[in-house]
Amino acid sequence: MDEFDSKVALITGGNSGIGRAAALAFAHKGAKVVIASRRIQESEETVSLIQDKGGTAIFVQTDITQAIQVENLIAQTVNHYGRIDYAFNNAGVEEPVTSSVEQSEEIWDLVIDTNLKGIWLSMKYQISQMLKQGGGLIINNSSILGLVALPNVPIYTASKHGVIGLTKSLALEHAKDNIRINCVCPGGIETDLLARNLDILGEEGKTKFISLHPMGRLGKPEEIASSVIWLCSQAASFITGQSLAIDGGFTAQ
Ligand SMILES: NC(=O)c1ccc[n+]([C@@H]2O[C@H](COP(=O)([O-])OP(=O)(O)OC[C@H]3O[C@@H](n4cnc5c(N)ncnc54)[C@H](O)[C@@H]3O)[C@@H](O)[C@H]2O)c1
Numbered sequence: 001m002d003e004f005d006s007k008v009a010l011i012t013g014g015n016s017g018i019g020r021a022a023a024l025a026f027a028h029k030g031a032k033v034v035i036a037s038r039r040i041q042e043s044e045e046t047v048s049l050i051q052d053k054g055g056t057a058i059f060v061q062t063d064i065t066q067a068i069q070v071e072n073l074i075a076q077t078v079n080h081y082g083r084i085d086y087a088f089n090n091a092g093v094e095e096p097v098t099s100s101v102e103q104s105e106e107i108w109d110l111v112i113d114t115n116l117k118g119i120w121l122s123m124k125y126q127i128s129q130m131l132k133q134g135g136g137l138i139i140n141n142s143s144i145l146g147l148v149a150l151p152n153v154p155i156y157t158a159s160k161h162g163v164i165g166l167t168k169s170l171a172l173e174h175a176k177d178n179i180r181i182n183c184v185c186p187g188g189i190e191t192d193l194l195a196r197n198l199d200i201l202g203e204e205g206k207t208k209f210i211s212l213h214p215m216g217r218l219g220k221p222e223e224i225a226s227s228v229i230w231l232c233s234q235a236a237s238f239i240t241g242q243s244l245a246i247d248g249g250f251t252a253q
Pocket residue numbers: 012013014015016017018019036037038039062063064065090091092093094114118141142143144185186187188189190191192193194
């Protein structure tokens with residue numbers, strides 16, 4: 001029997017890109033999956049993809065920037081499945097690449113509310129449940145831009161650096177509570193979010209961005225999902241408070 005069998009995995013933004021790949025990977029390992037996202041159609045599609053392969057999943061419509069909705073998500077998960085073993089706090093938004101003088105307060109609020117407050121709120125309510133049940137595993141989705149910087153995306157960069165700080169502080173607070181908390185830091189991954197920003201950069205900018213990855217290619221959502229699974233597994237049982245770059249060598253330069 002796989003260690004993930006019949007465990008409960010909650011994935012925010014689990015309806016597309018990296019989140020969908022992680023939802024499918026957890027389900028493939030035998031976990032019961034909760035998709036927490038705003039968009040109904042894509043979320044129901046992901047639930048169907050899991051069920052069609054014999055897995056178990058539900059969708060709880062959630063905006064992670066709203067405390068009441070995150071509290072409801074945890075309550076619904078526990079009502080349905082009794083506990084939360086793994087949480088992948090993946091939902092996030094990009095900042096359109098632009099000069100700093102053109103960046104707006106609206107974009108600041110959207111990016112910081114989603115990428116930073118949303119992760120903090122998610123962990124706050126997940127940890128409350130994990131303390132009651134005696135433990136759990138949390139993985140937050142930061143970015144290579146949580147570790148290093150690129151120009152013209154300062155708000156996104158600040159939000160992703162913040163995710164690493166949140167991860168470290170809460171990992172230390174709960175190190176003795178059987179709750180491990182880590183981050184993944186993806187490089188450029190082939191998803192809608194990256195495609196939107198690469199479109200802004202144009203063909204030349206896109207080629208230049210890809211060439212920043214020493215492997216000479218973008219990553220695939222499944223390559224992040226497999227690391228999330230590994231960090232949640234017993235094989236990673238002494239790892240907490242860490243940030244794992246999965247970036248084709250980007251941050252090794
Ligand atoms: N694609 C990349 O190159 C890359 C690189 C590094 C980090 N990331 C991070 O990976 C995560 C997933 O991104 P992706 O590339 O799969 O893009 P994506 O656009 O496919 O996925 C983002 C998901 O977050 C959800 N979401 C956004 N705001 C939300 C909110 N307020 N409440 C609930 N759900 C919300 C979206 O609906 C979507 O499901 C993000 O945190 C992103 O910053 C992506």
